[in-house]
Amino acid sequence: MKKALIxxxxxxxxxxxxxxxxxKSAPSDELVFWTLQMRDFSGYMNDVISNFE
Numbered sequence: 004m005k006k007a008l009i010x011x012x013x014x015x016x017x018x019x020x021x022x023x024x025x026x027k028s029a030p031s032d033e034l035v036f037w038t039l040q041m042r043d044f045s046g047y048m049n050d051v052i053s054n055f056e
Contacts, residue, residue, distance in 0.1 A: 034055075
């Protein structure tokens with residue numbers, strides 16, 4: 004009984020894993036800088052962003 008339960012749980016986990024891995028998201032061209040909220044880095048990061056663009 005324990006072996007059957009373990010086999011069922013492993014099978015469900017494998018199915019979920021393969022389902023998640025098969026879903027591919029479209030690549031995004033968006034680049035997000037989270038450091039802009041930091042006052043110390045905002046000037047530097049704005050310069051880096053303008054040079055990047």
